[in-house]
Amino acid sequence: MPTGANLVVDSRQLAEGDLFVALAGANYNGLQFVDAAIAAGALAVVVDAAVDMVPRAGVRVLRVAQLAEQLSTLADCFYRQPSRRLKVIGVTGTNGKTTVCQLLGQLLARLGAAVATIGTLGAGRVGTPLQATGMTTADACTTQRLLAEFAEQQCDYVVMEVSSHALDQGRVAAIRFEQAIFTNLSRDHLDYHHTLQRYAAAKARLFAQSGLRRAILNSDDAASTFMATAIGAETAVSYYSAAGIDGNLRCVAAEFDSDGLTAQLLWAPAAAKPGTAVSVRSPLLGDYNLANLLAVISSALAEGWALQSIAAEVATLAPVDGRLQRINSGDLYGQPLVVVDYAHTPDALQKVLAALRPVTEGELWVVFGCGGDRDTGKRPLMAQIAERAADRLVITSDNPRSENPATIIAQISAGLDQPGRALIEADRAAAIERAIGEAGPLDTVVIAGKGHERYQYVAGDKLPFDDVAIAQRLLAARAAAGGL
Known part of the structure; x- marks a missing residue:
């Protein structure tokens, strides 16, 4: 085995001399990428023993019974435990x-x-x-x-x-x-x-x-x-x-x-x-x-x-990026306190809002959405939590993925007792801008759902998107304008 060789399940990450594991997953089949792996220099291909794979010239085929179940053990042995x-x-x-x-x-x-x-x-x-x-x-x-x-x-x-x-x-x-x-x-x-x-x-x-x-x-x-x-x-x-x-x-x-x-x-x-x-x-x-x-x-x-x-x-431990991350201290130049958090479940959203309520003198705002192609049952629950725990709601997109953002937002809004209380803005950047722009100097704005993420998945594309950077830019613009 060449020094530095690796076991790799993603043919795009394979280097010459690596072993490619052609693993079948719920949404993919590694056998479809065998030729790509060989072209990238795979030394051998590891397949499930039950798979009937056509041999390729010059490339060894290693067969492992119940490969998916044994892969952790195989990798553990390969890398010397x-x-x-x-x-x-x-x-x-x-x-x-x-x-x-x-x-x-x-x-x-x-x-x-x-x-x-x-x-x-x-x-x-x-x-x-x-x-x-x-x-x-x-x-x-x-x-x-x-x-x-x-x-x-x-x-x-x-x-x-x-x-x-x-x-x-x-x-x-x-x-x-x-x-x-x-x-x-x-x-x-x-x-x-x-x-x-x-x-x-x-x-x-x-x-x-x-x-x-x-x-x-x-x-x-x-x-x-x-x-x-x-x-x-x-x-x-x-x-x-x-x-x-x-x-x-x-x-x-x-x-x-x-x-x-x-x-x-x-x-x-x-x-x-x-x-x-x-x-x-x-x-x-x-x-x-x-x-x-x-x-x-x-x-x-x-x-x-x-x-x-x-x-x-x-006392010296630094807060974690995107986890109740304070973007500013609040009330500086008449600004609201702005916090970015990864909360994307009903329980997490409830805990974030409960944590910020005692330190909020004015109104508590929350900007949130729900991820596409994920558990749809939690969408109305997120709205119920937000309606109970926050004063001002802005419902927007999270990572819509393959779904229509309007459909996701409608399913979220179905959980509201008073739909008129919520501002609806599918464009996440515009939603954040509206919340920070309208919030008072004693208010708190929570931007929930994406936290540390620096991208947004929309219709098959991974687009640059950073809640923290957007909030910082908007706060700087508000400060330059003299607050409200």
Whole structure:
């Protein structure tokens, strides 16, 4: 095998000497790209043993029984079992994966570890630019390759987001996880899983992984009870609670303002022993970010770092791009506070609006839409949440993909009790402009749904689009004009 050869499932990413895995997916068939892979220099083609593929001259065909199910194991062996040379921490849940992953990566690095992260924002060493991977959890071959690269770079930890799709499809089946963290569970991806029960079952697979040393669960979320049923006897379990009801790490008091949060925490690793108290301060907004911080702190505690050392570093953790990201401080030059967030589920939108209500003196605005070719059932639910939790609604496009934006907006609007309250503007840039332009200096404008994304999928095209950049430009123009 040539030095540096890779296993590749996307023929467009293949380099000379790589092995092409002709995998059949739900919406594609890798066999259709064999010739393209060979033209790019594939050394061999890996196919399912049941496939009758016509041999190509000079190219070896490797047949693997149940290829899709075995691909994670195959890639694990190909890259010399990289997860056994690292401590891999997996984060799963409907909301909070990216925030927990990025904050935990920052924290472990500040505590002295060499850390890389893999997730929605990309993959890379903490402190270096992330490289896009195209999805929350990449395919099995890419994931194992990344782990191998980080092992070669002598990383101590890799913190990675683990999606329900990846778990259901076995993309991470061969990874040896040091820890698995659960954030929460609410409606999402039902276009794929069909029921909440099947969605939860996919998430629970992470906690049944062989070799898992510790599970960290959110005792405030009822689904943690279900996750716990998947955990083996060899896995230790820690619980955290932002509500302060139950948990090894729990919040006993908290204050929230427009500059962040302050919380008093109690850490009791053993139920029979008295706990240790500590105070933390963070620039993160909202009570749900307190829950994210508790997950992060619990993970670091499980790795043996001292509570006081962890608490001292929490204040230095930078907010994550597109996650309750403040574009300005508000009321500067008569401007509203503008926040960009990735919230694209009913639960996430509710939490974002609830987090910003206490720090909003005027009206709370929300600009939102719903993605095309995704769960249509959540569209009216998003409208119901927005109508209850916000004062001013602007319904617009998200990533319409192959759907007509007007159809999506109509399905969202069907959930409104008072349709006349909502402003309808299918052009997302114009919708953002209208909200920022009309909001008062004491108002808050939430631009929800796309967060860190720098593109918009419209009718098969991937177009440049950046909520943050648009908001910054509009705020600068408003400031130049003297506010309102």
